[in-house]
Amino acid sequence: MSDTNAQSVRYVRDTILPQQPPPASAVGFIGWARANLFSSWFNSVLTVISLAFIFYVLSGVIPWVFQSVWNANSLSECREVMVATWGDTHGHACWGVIKERWLQLLFGFYPPELYWRPIVALGLLLVALAPVLYAEKVPSKLLIVTALYPFVMPWLLWGGTIWAPLMVMAGFGLGYMAYTILSTKIGSLGAIIAGVLVPIVWWLFLSGAVASALASVLPLALQSVESRQFGGFMLSTLIGVVAIGCSLPIGIFLALGRRSDLLILRALCVGFIEFIRGVPLITLLFVASTLLNIFMPPGTNFDIILRVIIMVTLFAAAYMAEVIRGGLAALPKGQYEGADSLGLNYWQSQRLIIMPQALKISIPGIVSTFIGVFKDTTLVSIIGLLDPLGLSNAIRADAAWNGIYWELFAYIAVLFFIVCFGMSRYSMSLEKRLRTDHR
Amino acid sequence: MSELSIDREVDRSQMQVSNEIAITIDKMNKWYGTFHVLRDIDLTVYRGERIVIAGPSGSGKSTLIRRINALEEHQKGKITVDGTVLSSDLKNIDKIRSEVGMCFQHFNLFPHLTILENCTLAPIWVRKIPKKEAVETAMHFLEKVKIPDQANKYPGQLSGGQQQRVAIARSLCMRPRIMLFDEPTSALDPEMIKEVLDTMVELAEEGMTMLCVTHEMGFARQVANRVIFMDQGQIVEQNEPEEFFNNPQNERTKLFLSQILGH
Ligand SMILES: Nc1ncnc2c1ncn2[C@@H]1O[C@H](COP(=O)(O)OP(=O)(O)OP(=O)(O)O)[C@@H](O)[C@H]1O
Ligand SMILES: [Mg+2]
Numbered sequence: 001m002s003d004t005n006a007q008s009v010r011y012v013r014d015t016i017l018p019q020q021p022p023p024a025s026a027v028g029f030i031g032w033a034r035a036n037l038f039s040s041w042f043n044s045v046l047t048v049i050s051l052a053f054i055f056y057v058l059s060g061v062i063p064w065v066f067q068s069v070w071n072a073n074s075l076s077e078c079r080e081v082m083v084a085t086w087g088d089t090h091g092h093a094c095w096g097v098i099k100e101r102w103l104q105l106l107f108g109f110y111p112p113e114l115y116w117r118p119i120v121a122l123g124l125l126l127v128a129l130a131p132v133l134y135a136e137k138v139p140s141k142l143l144i145v146t147a148l149y150p151f152v153m154p155w156l157l158w159g160g161t162i163w164a165p166l167m168v169m170a171g172f173g174l175g176y177m178a179y180t181i182l183s184t185k186i187g188s189l190g191a192i193i194a195g196v197l198v199p200i201v202w203w204l205f206l207s208g209a210v211a212s213a214l215a216s217v218l219p220l221a222l223q224s225v226e227s228r229q230f231g232g233f234m235l236s237t238l239i240g241v242v243a244i245g246c247s248l249p250i251g252i253f254l255a256l257g258r259r260s261d262l263l264i265l266r267a268l269c270v271g272f273i274e275f276i277r278g279v280p281l282i283t284l285l286f287v288a289s290t291l292l293n294i295f296m297p298p299g300t301n302f303d304i305i306l307r308v309i310i311m312v313t314l315f316a317a318a319y320m321a322e323v324i325r326g327g328l329a330a331l332p333k334g335q336y337e338g339a340d341s342l343g344l345n346y347w348q349s350q351r352l353i354i355m356p357q358a359l360k361i362s363i364p365g366i367v368s369t370f371i372g373v374f375k376d377t378t379l380v381s382i383i384g385l386l387d388p389l390g391l392s393n394a395i396r397a398d399a400a401w402n403g404i405y406w407e408l409f410a411y412i413a414v415l416f417f418i419v420c421f422g423m424s425r426y427s428m429s430l431e432k433r434l435r436t437d438h439r
Numbered sequence: 440m441s442e443l444s445i446d447r448e449v450d451r452s453q454m455q456v457s458n459e460i461a462i463t464i465d466k467m468n469k470w471y472g473t474f475h476v477l478r479d480i481d482l483t484v485y486r487g488e489r490i491v492i493a494g495p496s497g498s499g500k501s502t503l504i505r506r507i508n509a510l511e512e513h514q515k516g517k518i519t520v521d522g523t524v525l526s527s528d529l530k531n532i533d534k535i536r537s538e539v540g541m542c543f544q545h546f547n548l549f550p551h552l553t554i555l556e557n558c559t560l561a562p563i564w565v566r567k568i569p570k571k572e573a574v575e576t577a578m579h580f581l582e583k584v585k586i587p588d589q590a591n592k593y594p595g596q597l598s599g600g601q602q603q604r605v606a607i608a609r610s611l612c613m614r615p616r617i618m619l620f621d622e623p624t625s626a627l628d629p630e631m632i633k634e635v636l637d638t639m640v641e642l643a644e645e646g647m648t649m650l651c652v653t654h655e656m657g658f659a660r661q662v663a664n665r666v667i668f669m670d671q672g673q674i675v676e677q678n679e680p681e682e683f684f685n686n687p688q689n690e691r692t693k694l695f696l697s698q699i700l701g702h
Contacts, residue, residue: 073461141568243526332545334543334547335541335547337547338543338548338549339538339549340508340509341508341510341536341540341541341543341547341610342560342561342609342610342613343533343534343536343537343561343564344561344564344565345529347616348564352560352564353549356551357549357550357551359670360551420677426689436550436595
């Protein structure tokens with residue numbers, strides 16, 4: 001630019017003045033504050049009011065948290081210490097309850113000598129999630145852990161013979177074998193039916209006998225733990241993780257079904273989604289806790305936690321389906337046509353073209369649903385399961401801690417916040433990582 | 440609408456029309472509800488032909504060309520592509536789609552995949568070609584459309600003309616015997632139109648059977664062996680380009696040509 005100008009413009013400055021540092025009022029904290037907090041009188045008023053509010057809240061919370069009593073075995077003991085130290089009982093936390101009960105809030109009534117099992121299950125969960133969440137950094141061999149986890153985790157938590165999860169796995173193996181053998185002989189539809197029927201027959205009629213036979217030969221077993229001993233944050237995590245893990249695939253299929261051309265399939269999916277979304281989760285949980293037994297043959301013992309997990313999963317899946325449908329609707333028609341024109345069949349184009357994009361669009365909604373599901377697990381306290389909130393009631397029922405609220409809720413809130421905030425941050429980093437469209 | 444998009448001699452030595460039939464369309468009719476989009480379409484395409492389909496907006500050009508690739512259905516008549524009768528049988532449809540390449544006005548590249556992945560996806564999944572071989576083929580065709588250095592970028596990072604050339608390469612990776620183009624240049628700036636047309640000319644020079652819906656009359660004059668004029672769902676007139684442009688028979692063709700050529 002300057003080259004061409006030099007010939008045509010009469011006066012051109014030939015020495016460039018050195019750049020000067022900006023005046024102090026434009027840099028540093030003062031400059032920043034002036035630009036962002038006090039740029040107009042209205043802005044200044046807002047800033048002052050906000051600061052006053054923050055100061056007011058913190059001046060209450062910080063002394064409550066830190067001028068507190070840790071060493072006490074009951075609420076009344078706490079109060080005595082508070083009066084002795086600060087002269088009043090107001091504005092001081094009594095963390096003694098957390099010190100005494102924090103393990104119970106984490107594990108419920110799980111036998112303390114077996115705490116290692118849920119901890120191992122949690123550790124394995126992280127290993128199993130790693131190749132899914134960080135696909136490009138973690139070797140894909142770890143996916144074996146992911147595949148085995150659904151079988152190992154229940155065994156670790158509930159205990160019992162090792163043959164039970166192995167029999168379940170064997171069912172899947174048999175189904176797959178039936179499918180591959182028959183698909184060459186009787187065509188794919190028959191093979192699919194056989195692949196579904198064989199494992200069902202196996203689980204219902206054969207696996208029990210085989211398992212007990214094997215167990216009598218090789219009695220490998222963990223000490224079993226009853227479902228009613230489950231509780232605390234472990235129970236929330238268990239219900240949350242299973243519901244989150246299952247609701248995404250179910251939601252995908254429901255969303256595809258709702259957009260399908262097959263009339264009956266579509267009607268079923270729409271009916272399911274609208275029914276579940278139209279009913280409060282608590283109602284479904286009551287159905288799980290009481291009504292389901294009516295439909296079961298008498299004498300069957302259908303585990304209460306399992307029933308609750310199924311209900312929460314179905315509930316989450318209905319919402320998930322709508323979130324994903326939103327993502328599908330946002331994709332331009334050209335993507336379908338592009339995939340079709342290359343000869344990809346329906347499932348290939350869904351898997352390779354449509355879903356990766358639709359899911360990416362729906363990440364914020366999906367993660368919101370996940371977070372919602374995780375927090376909704378606290379509703380199971382209403383049907384008598386001892387999740388952290390249920391436990392806090394149980395703890396208050398103890399004469400020593402009668403009347404203590406804030407400390408328990410604060411502890412539970414922190415636990416939930418850590419997990420939910422983690423999910424939220426992960427979704428943001430994932431969105432960033434998957435941004436390839438450069439729009 | 441420009442006449443000057445191709446500024447080089449077109450090499451016609453390989454452009455030979457054989458008497459082998461590629462596509463036959465026999466009294467095909469299609470309705471959208473009560474709206475009659477295609478009326479009694481009769482068309483035979485021989486292997487090696489370069490056909491340009493022109494006509495006013497809404498005349499059914501896209502619908503016709505999309506029917507050949509089974510992106511639309513028809514209600515009456517019969518259409519045979521590469522010896523396979525197009526019905527609603529899914530097996531036939533997938534077979535024809537993998538034999539017939541298609542390029543769209545808006546490219547329809549897959550934004551979440553790199554250029555190379557866009558090109559290897561269908562060969563790997565539909566043709567079941569080993570990945571290494573698919574990559575080699577893809578690089579070959581990307582070189583042909585002159586963008587091998589962009590292979591690892593995403594479609595969003597390319598210009599429109601480059602994207603359309605990738606789309607052509609992506610179709611070619613399936614080794615189609617027929618290529619369909621639906622207004623491949625009408626979303627592009629003039630400079631980019633030229634690069635895409637050049638690619639299409641090269642394709643024609645290699646003897647590819649092509650059906651192009653386009654308003655690029657320069658391309659029609661220099662490359663096509665037949666120009667088809669459609670209006671209101673009918674094939675109104677078809678002729679060799681010279682005759683078609685210099686001596687149109689039908690009134691509607693004359694009107695259309697006078698509008699599009701601007702005199
Ligand atoms: N899905 C549809 N439902 C109803 N009518 C449609 C549909 N698709 C196209 N049409 C109508 O069919 C007619 C032919 O459409 P088509 O897209 O084939 O036209 P075209 O010749 O390609 O036009 P253009 O030059 O604008 O692309 C148009 O009148 C259009 O409105
Ligand atoms: Mg069109």
